[in-house]
Amino acid sequence: xTTQPHILIVxxxxxxxxxxxxxxxxxxxxxxxxxxxPAARRILKTNGIDLAVLDVxxxxxxxxxxxxxxxxxxxxxxxxxxxxxxDVDRIVGLEMGADDYLTKPCNPRELLARIAAVLRRSxxxxxxxxxxxxxxxxxxxxxxxxxRELVGENGVALPLSSGEFRLLVVFLERPRxxxxxxxLLDLTRGRSLEPFDRSIDSAISRLRRKIEDDAxxxxxxxxxxxxxxxxxxxxxxx
Numbered sequence: 001x002t003t004q005p006h007i008l009i010v011x012x013x014x015x016x017x018x019x020x021x022x023x024x025x026x027x028x029x030x031x032x033x034x035x036x037x038p039a040a041r042r043i044l045k046t047n048g049i050d051l052a053v054l055d056v057x058x059x060x061x062x063x064x065x066x067x068x069x070x071x072x073x074x075x076x077x078x079x080x081x082x083x084x085x086x087d088v089d090r091i092v093g094l095e096m097g098a099d100d101y102l103t104k105p106c107n108p109r110e111l112l113a114r115i116a117a118v119l120r121r122s123x124x125x126x127x128x129x130x131x132x133x134x135x136x137x138x139x140x141x142x143x144x145x146x147x148r149e150l151v152g153e154n155g156v157a158l159p160l161s162s163g164e165f166r167l168l169v170v171f172l173e174r175p176r177x178x179x180x181x182x183x184l185l186d187l188t189r190g191r192s193l194e195p196f197d198r199s200i201d202s203a204i205s206r207l208r209r210k211i212e213d214d215a216x217x218x219x220x221x222x223x224x225x226x227x228x229x230x231x232x233x234x235x236x237x238x
Contacts (some may be wrong), residue, residue, distance in 0.1 A: 001125075003018070004029055004030050005029055005030070005048050005050040005051065005115075005119055006027050006029070006030040006031070006032065006047060006048055006050050007024055007029050007030065007031050007032075007049070007050065007051050007053065007115060008031075008032050008033075008034065008040060008043055008044065008047075008051070008053065008172065009021055009024075009031060009032070009033045009034070009053050009054040009140055010033075010034045010035075010036070010037070010039075010040045010052060010053065010054045010055060010058070010063065010066065011033075011034060011035070011053075011054075011055040011058070011081065012035050012057075012058045012059060012089035013055070014035070016034070016055070016104070016105075016106045017033040019108060020053070020108055020111065021033050023108035023111075023112065023124065023213075024112065027112055029115075032047055033116075036058055036060055036061070037057065037058065037060060037061035037062075037063075037065070037066045038060075038061070040052070040054075040066060043088055044076075045143060049076065050072065050076075050077070051076070051077040051078070051079065051115060051118060051119055052079070053078075053079045053080075053081060053111070053115070053137035054066055054075070054076050054077055054078060054079070054080055054081065054098075055078055055080075055081045055104075056081065056082045056083065057083060062211065063080060063081070064080075067098055076132075077099045077112070077118045077119065078098045078099055079098065079099060079100045079101065079102065079114055079115065079118060080098045080100070080101040080102075081101070081102055081104050081106060082101055082102070082103055082104065082105075082205075083103070095196045099118045099173075100114050100117070100118055100174070101186075105196045107234065109213065110217055113177065116173055117168070117175070117176075117177055120169070134238075135237070136236070136237060136238060137170050137197060137235065137236050137237070137238040138142070138172065138175075138220070138233040138234070138235040138236075139142060139211075139220060139233050140152060140153045143168060143169075143172065143213055144157070145169070146162055148165045148177065158210060160210075161206075163203050163207060164203060164207050164210070166188045167184065167188055167200075167203050167204070167207060168207060170184060170187045170188055171221065171229075172231070172235045174231065175231050175232075175233065175234055175235055176230060176231065176232065176234070177231070178224045178227050178228060178229075178230045179228050179229055179230065180227060180228035181200045181201070181228050181229075182217075183228065184198060184200045184229070200229075204221060204229060207221065207222075219232060220232055220233050
């Protein structure tokens with residue numbers, strides 16, 4: 001019998017903890033809850049946790065500090081919950097190693113989708129090693145993380161700019177998930193201190209010209225009208 005993933009919810013709001021935990025349990029997950037960082041650490045010491053959902057704004061040790069500590073101790077997947085409009089918190093959280101973020105109040109259904117996606121990526125990384133040293137296949141392409149280049153079916157390597165590479169990695173980490181332009185900007189900046197100096201739309205266009213059979217009718221990076229973009233392919237370790 002397959003054991004369902006165990007999710008830790010850390011939030012000082014009892015109402016939020018209750019709503020999220022009930023929804024996750026109803027969808028087959030095991031859930032533990034903690035109202036602050038010390039309580040979370042006690043749970044982590046005595047339970048096999050597969051992913052932690054951390055609220056940024058908590059009294060005492062906040063979610064960012066807890067995320068930093070978790071990253072220093074291991075590779076437990078982390079999703080941050082941030083207050084709406086707090087761009088700095090989102091960017092800092094990603095730079096500290098969070099795997100994804102959602103703004104509060106969040107839709108439990110969207111959180112469920114994000115959790116599933118992060119767990120899927122973490123399992124893939126555990127099979128292939130660190131993402132930065134792996135090769136990921138999608139469609140007829142293989143992305144070589146170490147060389148930062150695309151390899152086609154004919155074996156010919158296609159170089160990528162740093163911006164194109166960061167953008168493609170973000171998509172590969174979040175397949176079949178609608179990402180807004182704001183999220184893509186935050187996530188690409190989270191990979192580097194260098195500014196992503198061109199618009200997301202221009203970068204998407206350049207990337208489509210490289211990986212799509214027809215950039216005017218894209219099948220890999222699709223537009224979500226009014227909502228950004230979605231990576232429609234399902235990447236696998238190459």
